Amino acid sequence: MPLLFGIYNLINPERYIWSPVRILHETDKAILIYNGMKIWIPKSQIHGIRLKNSNFEVLVKESTANCL
Numbered sequence: 001m002p003l004l005f006g007i008y009n010l011i012n013p014e015r016y017i018w019s020p021v022r023i024l025h026e027t028d029k030a031i032l033i034y035n036g037m038k039i040w041i042p043k044s045q046i047h048g049i050r051l052k053n054s055n056f057e058v059l060v061k062e063s064t065a066n067c068l
Contacts, residue, residue: 015062016047020055033058 025032030040041060048059 016059017062018048018050018052018057018059020052020057023056031058
């Protein structure tokens with residue numbers, strides 16, 4: 001199985017990271033977050049949200065996280 005994951009990463013090099021944020025507002029299509037500045041992120045770009053140590057973290061593509 002590890003070989004299959006290695007091949008998948010070569011074919012699909014998209015990386016995802018957890019970014020700690022503060023959620024300010026939510027609409028049907030986007031979430032307003034604060035991470036040094038206010039940013040609207042479309043829900044289609046967020047792949048997960050978790051609560052860790054009383055702080056929210058969002059799972060986004062690494063390219064999207066560069067904007068955060």
